[in-house]
Amino acid sequence: MGTPARPTGMSTAGRAALAVAMLVGFYLLAAGIVLGVLGLDIALVVETGRFNALIGKVVLVSLAFAYPVLRVVFLTRRPRERGEAHGLLVTRAQQPELWARVDRIAERTGVRGPAEIRLIPEVNAGVREETRLLGLIPGKRHLVIGAPLLIGLTEAELDSVLAHEFGHYSNRDVRLAGVTVAGRTAILHTIESLHARADGHQAEQEAELRAKAAKRLAKGKKVSDEEAGGGVDRVLAKLFTQYAKLYFRVSESVSRRQEFAADRSAAAIAGRDATAAALRRLPLLAAAEDFYLHRYATIGWSAGLLPMPGQVYGGLAELLADPKRRQELAELTLDQDEDQADPYDSHPPIAQRVAAIEALPEDGRAAEGSGSALVLLREAERTLADLESVSLVPEAATKRRVEWPELVQTACLADCREDCQPVLTALTSAGLPGTVEALLDAIDAGRTWELAGRLPRDERTTAATGLAAREAARPVFRGSLARLTVLALAESGLAHWEFSWSTAAVLHLPDGWDEAFTSALDAAVADAPDTAPLRTLLTTAGLTPAAH
Template structure:
């Protein structure tokens, strides 16, 4: 189900609600409560009406002398409609831990639950994510009867001390705590339940009865999510207070900082180095989590840690997530110094939370996740290794050839890409410089050149990345990230944030561009295709292979966003027997699949069959100059 909410309207609403909640907190909470109740009111009114109709029909069927077929059909429909409310939410995935196998973990969690007056957990799961979360699964759908799950990522436990981990769990349990606002905890559950309900109904609900809910939920879920957003963010601060009460300010602050540093280390360094081994190793490593444990115990390079911390502190709270940014959370603890340079890095951990809380069971868990990771990676890893060996052979041939002859542009570019894969950046730099001397507007070459120079802390790399972003819109977000990281490393937070904002705006524009390219309508504006004679000749030759085609139109859709990236519309009129045919939709679908699979075209192509349901497209397409590009001769 589509549950998008216009970001601009969303941001405006959040700004208004933040002011309203600050000035009139009680009135704001009352409105949130009324909106929450509205959802239940709609569902139960529909349910009551359904039961009343069902009861009436059954009574008529029992008192009538004969069964009416229509009544039976309506009864079946109403039963199916009633069952839609009894939605079965899927259980979370992960490795379920038994209390008898991990008594220390359960005792640790039980103690926190008791102190925070949080509900006990029916199950605790371990996953391979760097995260921790609580999940409540309503066994009776909207009627409730919550089943509580605690989901813990093993990497997170390996990265933190026991006291830091206590702070993280206290925060998660704080969302359900009875020590603070029960109302906030209730709204926290409602936000999750409504979103998941809409998702489950949209993906697996009964299509016949789903339409009654569809329009309501399309409006209600985004609106409730937006209206309760401010409260949800306040709930994050409340959950942080629970962490402070249980673990203390120092441990809570260090948990947040350590988690940020270690998460970025895993993404930017640890797994990056793991994946590089595919260049030389035919099998994926079988001890990833053992290596991860060792990497966390070994002190991460202080320069690297400081960079990750700077990146985290540079982030600002936004409306894409209810969680406040790191600096806002630390500021709420009153432990954020004016000079961010004075924030100390957490001490190297000597004993992880995983070892202290899981005890001897840790080794079995590491063995399990090592095997899971290996099994998931084995096939794609071997395939990648084989591809790289072929590529390495090609690189060797190109290098031999370059010693005797000058490579053409295509060969030179291939050599550059392969050199980047197999050798260090210093080996690629002179190749890129020579290539750009001849192909100065090559977007990717400029990007790679800029990336290497920025990695060497050379400011001249900025102009190359900027040029790459100007030439190719798909490089803007990556380019902004490169420059953002460069300025963060050089303590220029303001300039770094300008590039972050640029990336965010560009991402929004990309979403809008994709949206206008996902569909076409007869009333859309179209313009000439603009193809060269050579391109048209190639396309016509391909179309001539299909005897069932009568004529073909080719146009461009007029686009608002990134019009330099055209969307071509190929309208195909299929021949239909003069006496009619009985299976037009099937034949249209078969032809469409053949064309989509086999037509070679350099641009983005939207193909539709004009015979049948899309016949209303022929008139607007035919009005575009030179749109008719192919027509079979009439006999």
């Protein structure tokens, strides 16, 4: 496949040194602004030999320019990077196999391993070191591993992820990160503070201008077209913003090179193919987890339900094991459009990273570690349940834990009730009971379009008039009738939703309803409505909506 091209231009070390120099330059820029304006004031006084009212105004303007920089950059305490521990702490005694794996990868990378490991619910892994003096003095190391990585990666792919993270240690990237993070924090804090001050000044100016405008209007005078601005704070914020863009481009360029270097470390330890496969799988795994959490794990949240303990995160394994879902994931491809790469992103596009790894020589290690990484966890379901207890919001403790079929049935029934609220409100506001029988009776009484007019309307339906308005309202009314019919069946136990990992929940209606239901709805909302077919279906199913 050929030898990958070596990066040209400034080396990573050179760019890192430049990033540090630019951090120093940030403070020099701020100091230069303060000292510069004060120096001009002093020079003006010395040159004129006196201090009069005009010079006093100039000095005040200079102080107004220098004070925001002095206060925001040098006198205001910036928020610290706390690095607060989160996730589930797992000890060597609790998870010896996982710790052994981590120790082995750290040893093969040639670095000191972490002092603690924590499991987190995100598709992510990372290292953190409690360094001092902007990363110059090393300290205790921490490793976080996302539970979805254990669920969705093979052992070899997990090795690759771990080797990548330890590769940052071997390249001293973690220490350099202390400098770049300090610079980013300082610059962003300065810009945000200056913009906040500018917003406050602008709000005050706008209030003054509105008051002046009201007085001028009261006197019959023309209102001034003067606009409020952020004053000198806004000017300074824009100046520092330009400096920030340059700093971020340099510092993130260093970070991107570090990512490539860590990928090469991973390939050397876990194998080329496993590393490329892990890189491909990570974005797909993130998409799968997001889909799973929204469509499965939290589907019953508003109904007061959650899956059984361990399944809020662990159910992802079931989704990934389903053949149809696996096929859907296999059909997803990486976005190869490199024009979309963000110069301010600390990570290169996945496609570039995969290409760089696949350009490495074949190492003959394609079959190593093909088993699921979840086997590294002892009592995996209990461990994932423990992760739920430390990562879910406190409200989760109030939810009832149920098996998947009950969860889906209850959640879908609750959603159906919510979807029926507009038509139930329309019925009650018209003085009718909130039942499908009452809706059918209203149709027979010629009140279809009266009730349709009480349903929520979109912009197109609202704008329509005459026959067009009726035709626009017809499908809305038909949908409301269908949902209310399904609700009546479901609440009577005559219809249910089937849980499936392969598809969304499937609604099962009584036997013989699949085609007959469609035609019965069409008949009920026709210009000459006929509710008899739908009434017959309901009676046959076991409901008796008799005509009145």
